[in-house]
Amino acid sequence: MKEFFRRNKKSFAPVQREGESQIPDNLWAKCPACRELIYQKQLTDSLKVCPKCSHHLRLVPHEWLGLLDHGSFVEHDADLWPADPLGFVSPKEAYADKLRLTQEKLGQADAVISGLGTIDGRRLALAICDFSFIGGSMGSVYGEKMTRAAERAAELELPLLTINGSGGARMQEGVISLMQMAKISMALTRLAAVQQPHIALLVDPCFGGVLASYPSVADIIIAEPGANIGFAGSRVVSQTIGGKMPAKHQTAEYMFEHGFVDMVTPRADLRATLSRLLTLYGAQTNAGLPRLDARLIEQEVRAGG
Amino acid sequence: MKEFFRRNKKSFAPVQREGESQIPDNLWAKCPACRELIYQKQLTDSLKVCPKCSHHLRLVPHEWLGLLDHGSFVEHDADLWPADPLGFVSPKEAYADKLRLTQEKLGQADAVISGLGTIDGRRLALAICDFSFIGGSMGSVYGEKMTRAAERAAELELPLLTINGSGGARMQEGVISLMQMAKISMALTRLAAVQQPHIALLVDPCFGGVLASYPSVADIIIAEPGANIGFAGSRVVSQTIGGKMPAKHQTAEYMFEHGFVDMVTPRADLRATLSRLLTLYGAQTNAGLPRLDARLIEQEVRAGG
Amino acid sequence: MTTSDTSTETLTAWDRVQLARNVQRPHTLDMVRGLCEHFVELHGDRRFGDDAAIVGGMATLQGRTVMIVGHQKGRNARENVQRHFGMPRPEGYRKALRLFRHAEKFGFPLLCFIDTPGADPERESEERGQANAIAECIMAMTNLRVPIIATVIGEGGSGGALAIGVADRMLMMENAIYSVISPEGCASILWRDAAKAPDAARAMRITAADVHELGIADAVIAEPAGGAHTDIAAAVESAALVIREHLEQLTGDEIATTLACRYQKYRAIGRFHERQQALLGVQAGEPLPFVV
Amino acid sequence: MTTSDTSTETLTAWDRVQLARNVQRPHTLDMVRGLCEHFVELHGDRRFGDDAAIVGGMATLQGRTVMIVGHQKGRNARENVQRHFGMPRPEGYRKALRLFRHAEKFGFPLLCFIDTPGADPERESEERGQANAIAECIMAMTNLRVPIIATVIGEGGSGGALAIGVADRMLMMENAIYSVISPEGCASILWRDAAKAPDAARAMRITAADVHELGIADAVIAEPAGGAHTDIAAAVESAALVIREHLEQLTGDEIATTLACRYQKYRAIGRFHERQQALLGVQAGEPLPFVV
Ligand SMILES: [Zn+2]
Numbered sequence A, B: 001m002k003e004f005f006r007r008n009k010k011s012f013a014p015v016q017r018e019g020e021s022q023i024p025d026n027l028w029a030k031c032p033a034c035r036e037l038i039y040q041k042q043l044t045d046s047l048k049v050c051p052k053c054s055h056h057l058r059l060v061p062h063e064w065l066g067l068l069d070h071g072s073f074v075e076h077d078a079d080l081w082p083a084d085p086l087g088f089v090s091p092k093e094a095y096a097d098k099l100r101l102t103q104e105k106l107g108q109a110d111a112v113i114s115g116l117g118t119i120d121g122r123r124l125a126l127a128i129c130d131f132s133f134i135g136g137s138m139g140s141v142y143g144e145k146m147t148r149a150a151e152r153a154a155e156l157e158l159p160l161l162t163i164n165g166s167g168g169a170r171m172q173e174g175v176i177s178l179m180q181m182a183k184i185s186m187a188l189t190r191l192a193a194v195q196q197p198h199i200a201l202l203v204d205p206c207f208g209g210v211l212a213s214y215p216s217v218a219d220i221i222i223a224e225p226g227a228n229i230g231f232a233g234s235r236v237v238s239q240t241i242g243g244k245m246p247a248k249h250q251t252a253e254y255m256f257e258h259g260f261v262d263m264v265t266p267r268a269d270l271r272a273t274l275s276r277l278l279t280l281y282g283a284q285t286n287a288g289l290p291r292l293d294a295r296l297i298e299q300e301v302r303a304g305g
Numbered sequence C, D: 001m002t003t004s005d006t007s008t009e010t011l012t013a014w015d016r017v018q019l020a021r022n023v024q025r026p027h028t029l030d031m032v033r034g035l036c037e038h039f040v041e042l043h044g045d046r047r048f049g050d051d052a053a054i055v056g057g058m059a060t061l062q063g064r065t066v067m068i069v070g071h072q073k074g075r076n077a078r079e080n081v082q083r084h085f086g087m088p089r090p091e092g093y094r095k096a097l098r099l100f101r102h103a104e105k106f107g108f109p110l111l112c113f114i115d116t117p118g119a120d121p122e123r124e125s126e127e128r129g130q131a132n133a134i135a136e137c138i139m140a141m142t143n144l145r146v147p148i149i150a151t152v153i154g155e156g157g158s159g160g161a162l163a164i165g166v167a168d169r170m171l172m173m174e175n176a177i178y179s180v181i182s183p184e185g186c187a188s189i190l191w192r193d194a195a196k197a198p199d200a201a202r203a204m205r206i207t208a209a210d211v212h213e214l215g216i217a218d219a220v221i222a223e224p225a226g227g228a229h230t231d232i233a234a235a236v237e238s239a240a241l242v243i244r245e246h247l248e249q250l251t252g253d254e255i256a257t258t259l260a261c262r263y264q265k266y267r268a269i270g271r272f273h274e275r276q277q278a279l280l281g282v283q284a285g286e287p288l289p290f291v292v
């Protein structure tokens, strides 16, 4: 039922989406940056980093889960499903239809996957955006899952890792989507209160209301090389159709140069960097691994069942 | 024994230095900015603001005391005298000699006058630099008097007003003078702890180690129009001899434009502005005037006697 | 809640957009003049500059000192160039942040006035960290230890509005709007035609009545018939009554209570379903898709 | 205190200045490598830029996580251009400030390494608030709720040094200097000749031994004979021993105690006389000059 493309202790192993047919290794893929044709297997082995131009291709959440220790991930809040609070309809499509079609196509409810896992045995909470789900846009479910991830991390006194690739707020949920910026920030105050870090990974693309809220005030901000990151242009980028592309200056490297990102870390080094950070944050406050509160394990089982 | 040049409720009245012979009103003075000859009386009436070019001439501490309600000032710590901690000697002069000569010339011990007073009946602590005393440079006495002024304000739960015109640290006291930056900052934490404001007035010239410490972290920063204010060049400005003048950009207006000063306030409006600020800070925390602790009054009497 | 029952009730969302953007409406400094005494404007972020698109300072309101922070638009071309049309740059938000902390240090309740098309999107603002500046403001407001009342007096434009809008009470003037994206922006994407902005304005539910019905605005402040710009003094007085009332409520509470309520207020925003796995044919008890 | 009794004891102040400025001396990153494990460098002030003249990050020291902040000079022309000769701009100090707050949030003791000719004095630095940046750093350190150890490893240049130098323990390498103004600057003013810097260096008492004798440095760290640059590993190990010892002392105390001691430590710095009114012929009991 589960397949692992690769197991590399030093970096990480993308995990295949369940039910997805495995792509044969002898297929070719084209790098979206340099247009080079690459063997699928070679691309997989390099964690979807182009061997020719080092372009970091986008990962979907189940691929990001390969950052964690094998078998350590437990998903939470998978039972949250988007509503259509405004009854939003445009000539292009009704929001309710768009949701249904995207859910059926991707086999998931909305744009965030969250849960608990370990890296080198150290537990953490994590939440991962899925850009393939309506541009990773931030609606009520996104906000609620991020909020619960932060609250869970606070309650369990665990670090929180967020992986942020999003076009910004989800306009079909109107001002409710905007308010998710404040809601998630609220929850992060609880994490701060228990002196646990929020580590934000900015991946391609990260824009608008997402960048302008919780990831930009993380304790540690890591960006992937070449990722498009910026404030403006988000609303356009967040939609798959039309619209201008991000400006040239809206990159991870530009953000780093201007002091807004702690480090730009190649994907191959990411797991090692996170592991070291978890060691540093865990050295004083946690002697060994934090243990789960029994009551919470029960809740997790219920929520997960 | 005391003479007042002028009494104007709306602005303030410079107070003559005791024992100083009053300058006859029919003498002329030359504006150092526009070179205009001005009647001494006219200059005094305008609080030493040139009626032609609005240049704000420097005031010495006893003139600044005119900001306060008539008769309200009680000096503190007048019994602090500089030492010569390094036994500093240069071919130009020995520090000990320079101190003695300056003291004799100006009739005061060092570059800061401090105490308590009221503005429109509201009590405050204040400390005033005297640029005429070795460029208002910050040595041990300066540091100790500022520190005591902040501690006294904290103990009495009063606002602190500092009037800062200084070339920076006093190099003849070496690293001891540098450390006064930290010492005064320390004392300000006590003021913050009792939720009383530090209002810093930056006057011509304010440079170097003085600007780079307590005035720049004041709750409210007011600058006088045209005042030379800056970080670099201080060491040179602090000495009366040689050295380049402040750069063109080192002005109150430049500091305001770049966001480092809350307001540039003409001298004629200063007392009203301070009065309003004291009202605002006093509205909630102080119902009416704070009262002196009896023990402290006694100390004041002793210190003042 | 004060709800208006004037003739403006029949206005469309797009009509409200026009009213919200009317340059003759009361702006932040008009509100301050009508509401407070002893206003002292404070300037600068102590980092880089002073942004005229955000104004702030201390004032007294019913004998109590408050901190004011608001977007400031102009009334004519010259003023609007100076105020950058009420679109703050990072230094504007950092000035706001400084004043938030100042208010907290001295225990001054914070009154914010929202009136912006949005944060400045130009390259220079990106370069100086527009996203960071907004994020820090939002984060600071989540647990600022003084009561906060935010009033949308005109345009509530996206993150640029929210940056000074996380509050214990969120009030909206009757003809104010609050939107995650401008109607024109939304229309150009989802209608493929910016001219369909009136349709987008309706679909996004951006009017005060809508935002109140969605549970996000706590109260709607009645405006004079014809809109706030027809009688600024009356509009300001109408707002002042509501603001004073909420301020009185809030200052009666312990700050711990206020903070707990603020948390719950925002914690509760969002509409979603729970436990509907059946939607995709997944039955309860089945392994979850991404357990590895 | 570890005092050296090597041959360097006969060096003049000016000799020490040369040693302190020797580009081959151990710099901050050498100290980190020799002292700590798991170093992760953090970048940026989250305001404007990342200044390579100040480095910082987290590391472990004897199993404990610490925050490191230090000036960083280069060893050659290229490196020194990149590091701006260890002269931080405001964004460097604001990065330091961010890391101070980070250390405080997570309870990491702070280790600072001082090695700068001074803060950058250029116009661009003025424009972005050099004075403010230094002042905020100093202010933050006065009551930062973690233990702080500052070690002057080379040049301690005025306010640019003090900005990361307010500490519970102030240590100096044997050939380090700490000065309110460069010897050249002092000489050009008071000797009217920059070439008299050796005289000014002596007069200002800037060597580690002097600063220790003045009660400002808590300990002097012995260097290898010939100076730290002759054996970097030995020099770093010598410093590491002293730093570890002080860190152990400090982490044993309650933070309230540490803060109270820090206050007293700085409160006591200064040499002056009290009650000598007679100097000017004023007798006790007479009215004071400025009582109005
Ligand atoms: Zn490629």
Ligand SMILES: [Zn+2]
Pocket: B031, B032, B033, B034, B035, B036, B050, B051, B052, B053, B054, B055
């Ligand atoms: Zn003149």
